[in-house]
Amino acid sequence: MKTQRFLLLAGLSVTAVAAASGSVSAAKSSQAFSQLLTPPGITTEVLGKGQGYDLGKQTVAAQIRDDIAFTDARGLTLYTYANDPVGKATCVDACAKEWVPMLAQKGAKGFGDWSLAARADGAKQWAYRGKALYHFVKDVDPGSVWGNSPARFGGRRKNGAGEYVGGGFRGAGARNAAPDLKPVEGWAPALAFPNTTVEVPAGITLKEVPDATGLALVDYRNRTLYALDGDVKKEKKLDSSWVPAAAAQLAEPKGDFSLILRDDGIKQWAYKGRALFTSSNDLAPGDANGMGVDKKIAPAVVYAYFMPDGVSVHNTPGQGRIIATAAGVTLYKREGVVHQSGGGHSLRRGHPNRPAVGRDIGINVMCGEDCMKVWHPFKAPADAQPQGFWNVAQRPDGSKQWVYQGYALWTYDGDKRPNDMNGNDDFTYAYAAPPGVDKDSVKDLDVGTPMDGASALHWSIVVP
Amino acid sequence: MIGKVVRTPKSLFRTGLRAGFAVGVLMAGVAAAPAHAVETRTFVIGWFSEATYSQDNDCVGGINPNIDDQYLKNLADLGYTPSQIEEMAKKELDGENSPIRGLMTSRARVDGKPANPYAYPAFVVDPKLKSSTSNLAYGFDLDGKPGPVEDPQTRQKGIDNEFARALGCMRSFRGSLESRPTYYAWAWGQLKDSMPAWVVTISAESLSKDGDVTVTFDRAFEHLRSNADGSPRADATYRIDPDPRSHNVLHGKLKGKELTFDTPVDFRLMQNPLMAPMEFKMTKAKLRLTLKDDGSISGIVGGYMPWSEFYLGLGTQGPGTEYCITGDIPGIYYLLKKFADADPDPKTGQNRAISAAYYLEAVPAFIASESAQATQHAPARE
Numbered sequence: 046m047k048t049q050r051f052l053l054l055a056g057l058s059v060t061a062v063a064a065a066s067g068s069v070s071a072a073k074s075s076q077a078f079s080q081l082l083t084p085p086g087i088t089t090e091v092l093g094k095g096q097g098y099d100l101g102k103q104t105v106a107a108q109i110r111d112d113i114a115f116t117d118a119r120g121l122t123l124y125t126y127a128n129d130p131v132g133k134a135t136c137v138d139a140c141a142k143e144w145v146p147m148l149a150q151k152g153a154k155g156f157g158d159w160s161l162a163a164r165a166d167g168a169k170q171w172a173y174r175g176k177a178l179y180h181f182v183k184d185v186d187p188g189s190v191w192g193n194s195p196a197r198f199g200g201r202r203k204n205g206a207g208e209y210v211g212g213g214f215r216g217a218g219a220r221n222a223a224p225d226l227k228p229v230e231g232w233a234p235a236l237a238f239p240n241t242t243v244e245v246p247a248g249i250t251l252k253e254v255p256d257a258t259g260l261a262l263v264d265y266r267n268r269t270l271y272a273l274d275g276d277v278k279k280e281k282k283l284d285s286s287w288v289p290a291a292a293a294q295l296a297e298p299k300g301d302f303s304l305i306l307r308d309d310g311i312k313q314w315a316y317k318g319r320a321l322f323t324s325s326n327d328l329a330p331g332d333a334n335g336m337g338v339d340k341k342i343a344p345a346v347v348y349a350y351f352m353p354d355g356v357s358v359h360n361t362p363g364q365g366r367i368i369a370t371a372a373g374v375t376l377y378k379r380e381g382v383v384h385q386s387g388g389g390h391s392l393r394r395g396h397p398n399r400p401a402v403g404r405d406i407g408i409n410v411m412c413g414e415d416c417m418k419v420w421h422p423f424k425a426p427a428d429a430q431p432q433g434f435w436n437v438a439q440r441p442d443g444s445k446q447w448v449y450q451g452y453a454l455w456t457y458d459g460d461k462r463p464n465d466m467n468g469n470d471d472f473t474y475a476y477a478a479p480p481g482v483d484k485d486s487v488k489d490l491d492v493g494t495p496m497d498g499a500s501a502l503h504w505s506i507v508v509p
Numbered sequence: 510m511i512g513k514v515v516r517t518p519k520s521l522f523r524t525g526l527r528a529g530f531a532v533g534v535l536m537a538g539v540a541a542a543p544a545h546a547v548e549t550r551t552f553v554i555g556w557f558s559e560a561t562y563s564q565d566n567d568c569v570g571g572i573n574p575n576i577d578d579q580y581l582k583n584l585a586d587l588g589y590t591p592s593q594i595e596e597m598a599k600k601e602l603d604g605e606n607s608p609i610r611g612l613m614t615s616r617a618r619v620d621g622k623p624a625n626p627y628a629y630p631a632f633v634v635d636p637k638l639k640s641s642t643s644n645l646a647y648g649f650d651l652d653g654k655p656g657p658v659e660d661p662q663t664r665q666k667g668i669d670n671e672f673a674r675a676l677g678c679m680r681s682f683r684g685s686l687e688s689r690p691t692y693y694a695w696a697w698g699q700l701k702d703s704m705p706a707w708v709v710t711i712s713a714e715s716l717s718k719d720g721d722v723t724v725t726f727d728r729a730f731e732h733l734r735s736n737a738d739g740s741p742r743a744d745a746t747y748r749i750d751p752d753p754r755s756h757n758v759l760h761g762k763l764k765g766k767e768l769t770f771d772t773p774v775d776f777r778l779m780q781n782p783l784m785a786p787m788e789f790k791m792t793k794a795k796l797r798l799t800l801k802d803d804g805s806i807s808g809i810v811g812g813y814m815p816w817s818e819f820y821l822g823l824g825t826q827g828p829g830t831e832y833c834i835t836g837d838i839p840g841i842y843y844l845l846k847k848f849a850d851a852d853p854d855p856k857t858g859q860n861r862a863i864s865a866a867y868y869l870e871a872v873p874a875f876i877a878s879e880s881a882q883a884t885q886h887a888p889a890r891e
């Protein structure tokens with residue numbers, strides 16, 4: 046079974062974690078207790094402003110990822126129905142016209158939190174933690190919930206149903222939008238995050254740790270927790286950068302969390318029997334700089350994001366971990382410019398993924414014939430399926446191209462070795478009527494987002 | 510060899526060489542250092558801006574209006590009557606809901622319809638902003654032709670710096686080497702704490718005697734480190750980014766404390782592309798540097814710069830920057846287009862490059878191996 050094989054690999058591969066500058070497949074760096082977050086055909090989308098329709102400065106500086114929903118292959122939010130018993134889908138007939146069942150593909154098999162619910166007609170429907178999943182017909186754009194599209198936060202544009210929404214600069218469109226549609230009683234969006242499926246003790250939570258490509262345990266400061274694959278009594282062999290995750294003296298075991306009484310008298314948290322540590326190499330929430338430092342210890346990823354074969358999270362000297370090929374060749378996205386007062390573009394997360402912008406650009410990168418001689422689509426296998434934050438674009442020649450968080454991925458001929466990112470920040474003129482161009486040939490870029498100034502596109506590295 | 514940069518031992522610097530001096534053999538891996546070099550100094554650029562030399566009376570009839578007044582002129586260009594403009598101006602002054610800003614952010618006309626003026630600068634009525642009439646400007650004789658413009662430092666004539674002429678009457682682009690132009694003070698302040706720094710390596714057989722010298726410019730992985738007062742911190746350590754796009758090598762001469770690099774080169778430094786220029790790019794560039802007594806360096810780099818990229822850096826910033834910093838952005842488009850003096854488009858004849866000069870200051874710095882521990886971190890994600 047593929048999933049089991051994955052989990053087996055995950056368990057074994059901590060020994061295969063490369064050195065600090067090496068290539069680390071995110072999924073393979075996960076713990077033995079890691080569970081894949083999504084099955085094939087189920088994707089994940091950030092809800093609301095995290096889609097990036099709104100180019101508000103606050104969005105650019107720190108893209109909001111407060112809610113991540115399970116979604117179908119089109120990115121439409123999935124819901125559960127309170128009246129459904131575990132393992133059975135009861136929304137049929139008229140109900141099923143408004144709440145459309147998320148049917149499983151033939152041959153699909155459940156694992157972990159994922160199972161297949163039976164429908165009256167014999168079809169199988171995906172279920173998360175036993176509850177059948179549906180999408181809502183009023184959701185027309187990725188990142189929507191209850192029929193409220195995040196596109197309304199941006200400038201005037203057509204939504205997925207072909208209707209105009211939004212209408213202002215930098216989020217002002219929301220002021221002109223219709224009032225929010227209310228939640229429908231009995232229904233709830235199926236959220237991947239926040240994730241309440243793990244029973245945690247006080248001071249430990251489950252958060253998105255992008256570099257570890259998953260939902261991982263973090264401490265009370267939101268610092269990433271790492272789990273030791275081995276006997277904690279032998280931890281003296283760990284270097285001093287590993288700090289035991291200390292529990293309160295009165296702390297009690299809870300769920301899969303247990304306590305280890307250390308020789309120094311400190312109670313240390315353990316998850317599923319594995320001692321937990323923080324890394325002094327992590328300086329801020331979201332850091333996972335302890336990855337690859339010691340083969341016995343890795344981020345305590347409880348839910349691992351899907352990563353396609355042939356893709357790695359590669360650690361680079363200049364920009365930390367980036368999305369790359371398995372060989373470490375940098376992968377790029379085509380990105381729309383947004384001016385940021387205060388700078389910050391050059392920072393590692395200075396131009397975060399904005400799925401709405403990526404989808405609008407699609408595979409039409411508008412960089413001309415010469416440009417396309419040196420930029421190449423990062424091809425997906427013919428049988429590739431959308432899964433997690435990964436999607437698949439169909440190219441005109443019938444081939445498939447990987448799409449990550451909305452952005453089609455590319456390689457650049459100018460990169461000759463791992464760590465090269467010689468195409469990063471390469472710009473394309475995009476403002477109207479450059480010198481010598483006549484009016485008839487002028488075509489403003491439409492990347493689906495209102496630029497305050499002139500619009501432009503650039504190539505950019507992709508961070509997890 | 511750039512990927513083999515050797516970390517210079519700090520102990521060496523502590524023995525009287527803290528001001529950036531290093532024995533060349535220890536820097537043998539530094540890019541393009543000549544094989545015979547025995548002395549190398551490394552620096553990080555702590556200030557970079559257009560080399561301005563604004564003087565009283567160099568704009569006939571005064572400098573260009575402030576943006577509020579310019580907008581009133583632009584309203585007239587759009588066909589509004591004096592009484593309509595007066596009414597709108599009164600509302601603006603009274604803090605009422607004035608339509609001026611909205612009209613200005615859509616003052617281009619494409620097929621008669623309002624359009625974004627920053628995206629469509631050629632479809633805005635040329636506001637005919639004033640340009641400098643001064644014949645004093647920093648830079649170099651790039652075309653070998655005689656001309657009236659004289660460099661106030663070198664007293665050389667025939668200087669090519671039409672960029673200074675084009676923007677010389679824009680308030681935010683006026684200043685001197687000592688009194689920094691507003692635009693660059695703002696832009697550099699925005700960039701320096703996050704944009705990868707630029708490092709300079711000077712190598713020669715001896716920097717204490719006249720002779721051949723080589724200078725390289727590269728981009729670092731780290732941003733400029735600053736002191737608490739915002740000034741560039743000396744003796745901080747940087748790793749060189751091997752990206753070839755920002756690797757520049759110039760060969761020149763050292764005489765006294767002056768370094769001159771007269772052989773024209775293509776010069777390129779990537780920067781945060783959301784500022785103007787989007788990246789620093791010149792053709793036929795020349796350079797001069799001064800070794801200063803405090804261990805720092807300063808100098809001028811001049812060449813032909815693609816003016817449309819400079820415009821795009823402003824154009825993407827749009828109305829906020831126009832109103833608060835630069836002044837009329839489509840007006841700048843017309844100025845740059847008018848004064849462009851090189852690289853004619855084969856089809857239209859319109860020059861695509863403009864002669865320009867930039868000023869830099871740099872303080873001593875260390876260079877570490879590319880594989881040294883990375884220090885850049887993502888913003889917090891609580």
